[in-house]
Amino acid sequence: MEERINHTVDIGEISEEIHKTHKGFSQWTSEANSRNHQAIVQILVDGRDESDVESEGCPLPTLVYMAREKRPQHPHNFKAGAMNALLRVSLEISNGPVILNVDCDMYSNNSKSVQDALCFFMDEDKGHEFAYVQFPQNFNNLTKNDLYAGSLRTINEVDFHGLDGNGGPLYVGSGCFHRRESLCGKKFSPTYKAELIGGKPQITEVSAYILEERSRGLATCTYEENSQWGKEVGLKYGCPVEDVITGLSIQCRGWKSIYYNPQWKAFLGLAPMTLSQALLQHKRWSEGDFQILLSKYCPFICGHGRIGLGLQMGYSIYCLWAPSSLPTLYYVVVPPLCFLNDISLFPSASDLWFIPFAFVIGAKFTCSLIESLWHGETLQGWWNEQRMWFFRRTTSYLFAFIDSVAKLLGINKLAFAITAKVADEEVSKRYEQEIMEFGSSSPMFIILSTIAILNLFCLVGGGTRLLMDGGVTSISSWFLQLLLCWCVVIIDMPIFEALFFRNDSGRLPSSTIFTSALIVVLACLIPML
Numbered sequence: 001m002e003e004r005i006n007h008t009v010d011i012g013e014i015s016e017e018i019h020k021t022h023k024g025f026s027q028w029t030s031e032a033n034s035r036n037h038q039a040i041v042q043i044l045v046d047g048r049d050e051s052d053v054e055s056e057g058c059p060l061p062t063l064v065y066m067a068r069e070k071r072p073q074h075p076h077n078f079k080a081g082a083m084n085a086l087l088r089v090s091l092e093i094s095n096g097p098v099i100l101n102v103d104c105d106m107y108s109n110n111s112k113s114v115q116d117a118l119c120f121f122m123d124e125d126k127g128h129e130f131a132y133v134q135f136p137q138n139f140n141n142l143t144k145n146d147l148y149a150g151s152l153r154t155i156n157e158v159d160f161h162g163l164d165g166n167g168g169p170l171y172v173g174s175g176c177f178h179r180r181e182s183l184c185g186k187k188f189s190p191t192y193k194a195e196l197i198g199g200k201p202q203i204t205e206v207s208a209y210i211l212e213e214r215s216r217g218l219a220t221c222t223y224e225e226n227s228q229w230g231k232e233v234g235l236k237y238g239c240p241v242e243d244v245i246t247g248l249s250i251q252c253r254g255w256k257s258i259y260y261n262p263q264w265k266a267f268l269g270l271a272p273m274t275l276s277q278a279l280l281q282h283k284r285w286s287e288g289d290f291q292i293l294l295s296k297y298c299p300f301i302c303g304h305g306r307i308g309l310g311l312q313m314g315y316s317i318y319c320l321w322a323p324s325s326l327p328t329l330y331y332v333v334v335p336p337l338c339f340l341n342d343i344s345l346f347p348s349a350s351d352l353w354f355i356p357f358a359f360v361i362g363a364k365f366t367c368s369l370i371e372s373l374w375h376g377e378t379l380q381g382w383w384n385e386q387r388m389w390f391f392r393r394t395t396s397y398l399f400a401f402i403d404s405v406a407k408l409l410g411i412n413k414l415a416f417a418i419t420a421k422v423a424d425e426e427v428s429k430r431y432e433q434e435i436m437e438f439g440s441s442s443p444m445f446i447i448l449s450t451i452a453i454l455n456l457f458c459l460v461g462g463g464t465r466l467l468m469d470g471g472v473t474s475i476s477s478w479f480l481q482l483l484l485c486w487c488v489v490i491i492d493m494p495i496f497e498a499l500f501f502r503n504d505s506g507r508l509p510s511s512t513i514f515t516s517a518l519i520v521v522l523a524c525l526i527p528m529l
Helices: 002-011 016-021 078-093 113-121 153-164 192-198 208-218 242-252 275-293 309-319 325-340 354-374 379-408 425-432 443-469 471-491 493-501 510-528
Strands: 040-045 063-067 098-101 106-108 130-134 176-179 256-259 267-269
Touching (some): 063 078, 078 098, 078 242, 098 113, 113 130, 130 242, 153 256, 153 354, 242 256, 275 309, 275 443, 325 379, 325 443, 354 379, 354 471, 443 471
Parallel strands (some): 130 256
Antiparallel strands (some): 130 176
């Protein structure tokens, strides 16, 4: 299929063979392309037809292909627009009360997940309260030590279980079973239990051709004009994380959600295989979450009186990812420069005020380490998680913060960045060997290499000054700043390897080295001016 798609893109038109095989393409012209085409709705397998059976004679379920209309002059609203078009078309064809949403790079790994979700929805006591059942996002291409911390272990194994006790987890866009009515804007009411018992899926006797014709009009660009689609109905538009903001609005209408994390993983997908992909993915997530905090959908505004304080705070963890970049950036730039220039910022190790700092540092890393080992992570995997936490905060979250503020000021417009998951053979081989992939002069990599070189220079320069001035006895006064520089240098070891020692295509380019070195020199000269 991939070869046929690529061949069609190369020749710029639908071949005669495809026209004959797939009638949905019959009206396509040579000018049509992925961004400019009509709506296609084709019932490939009609579940009502007795002839549509599998090899053992069991009837096959209805299978429908849909491609919504796209025109350059009409915004297509990315994934949210596609989901809303699917909602309308499925309403016309089946009107099934439960909808499963799975991303294109994920697949079902456990067929019992459908039964598991229905058990929650059909629970006699509380099932009527649930709008959606969220399964975790798991991946089948993670390395042994999870090089890029793509497992989302803390979110899947800790955070979401906590949210489950406060009204339910976030909707994360994939592996989620929705109650159709809640997704289409219905408010929760205590009487909904009786309504659910009486509700039935739509069964229609009209022909597949008529159903296709009706449904095609629901997938056009103009159908949503002057309507509530993307506002009060369906997934919401205008936010890079349309899933999170949609889930929040559903919960603010009185519904609850439920998190289910079975030992036999329900859905598996592909995690990013390069550092740039991993950072770009978190940049989009953190940018969208921060925009929610700055909008009328802020959990403490939209959720006031509608959801509990615990759930409001749970959402805020992710909404504050982007601004958390600022204090992190301060701690990896200012203390090292002050250490180099003989300016003490923290209490001495012999001072009583050193105890709170030691407690916070020790408790944070001890708790994180215990969580990782408890959930089956390796020691190296935990260290990789700490490294990626640092990389994200100084790059992904920083750019997300800047872009969000710029959008708020009207300087730039919303853009939806798709995270690529495909890598060539060399990149895949290095990923399996757990070698970090750089290979470009991204502004994010310039920031990472600048911080690495700055801390190394300050560690060497400040350490040399300490030895010359007071020797080992003076280390006590500078212990925290020395420890901070040393930790950043150790975390950044893959950066130094990519800057100075690697010769493969995944190393950092020379331009990044020169740019970062120049910035470090200027930063060190500023205090002397």
